[in-house]
Amino acid sequence: RGVYLEELAIMMKQFHCIEALNLDGGGSSAMVADSRLLNRPGGRTFQREIMSAIGVFYHK
Known part of the structure; x- marks a missing residue:
C-alpha cells in the first residue's frame, strides 16, 4: 500500500x-x-x- 497525500506531506x-x-x-x-519490473500496479499482467x-542512476 502506498500513502495518502496528507500522509506523504507529513x-x-x-x-x-x-x-x-x-x-x-x-x-x-x-x-x-x-531492468526488472518490481511491482504490478492493480494486479495487472x-x-x-x-x-x-x-x-535515478548510480555510476561506479
Whole structure:
C-alpha cells in the first residue's frame, strides 16, 4: 500500500524536505530496477505506456 497525500506531506516534513513531488499513484505507477519490473500496479499482467518518469542512476 502506498500513502495518502496528507500522509506523504507529513513524511516529507519529517525528512525536512523543502520541496517534494507527488506523481500519479494510479495504475500507471511502476518501479523498475536492474531492468526488472518490481511491482504490478492493480494486479495487472500487461505493461502500460507512461508519459513521464523519474530516473535515478548510480555510476561506479
